[in-house]
Amino acid sequence: MLILPVALAVGALGLLARGRRRVVLTLAVAAPILSVLALAAQYLPSGLESCTASTSGPMVCRSLPAVYAWAGPVPYLIAIGLIVLSLAPLASVRVGKWWPAAASASLQAIPQVISFGGFIDWAPALAVTIAVAFALLGPRTAGQPAPAASTADGQ
Secondary structure, X not given: OOHHHHHHHHHHHHHHHOOOHHHHHHHHHHHHHHHHHHHHHOOOEEEEEEEEEEOOEEEEEEEEEHHHHOOOOHHHHHHHHHHHHOOHHHHHHHHOOOHHHHHHHHHHHHHHHXXXXXXXXXXXXXXXXXXXXXXXXXXXXXXXXXXXXXXXXXX
């Protein structure tokens, strides 16, 4: 599947957002919005069709929403889980750490891969989540304390 490589490539653009807090915050806010829009898109008529025919008339087809094909509660639970996971970039920005967004992106990727495109509408939210993780990556020396500032008298 091409979902993960494309999401990683787009997410790596988050490196361009490093040090730009407003851009990172905008990306973090966009993730849950994109995820909710992905769920809303499932309720719009799309590629599924239902056709009826009778012996006295022509075949009539109509477009159906994707949720029509969702069997049982599992797809709905996955969709809600993806929306909840898309809130992690906001948490990452709040705490200033990259790992909540990275963990969320890893978990978001699972349904993307195992559903063979069934949750492709959530790919933009995944890409934005990866971008936030990349944007919040700190330098390798982030764990070391900052050098003490010197005073005017040389101490």
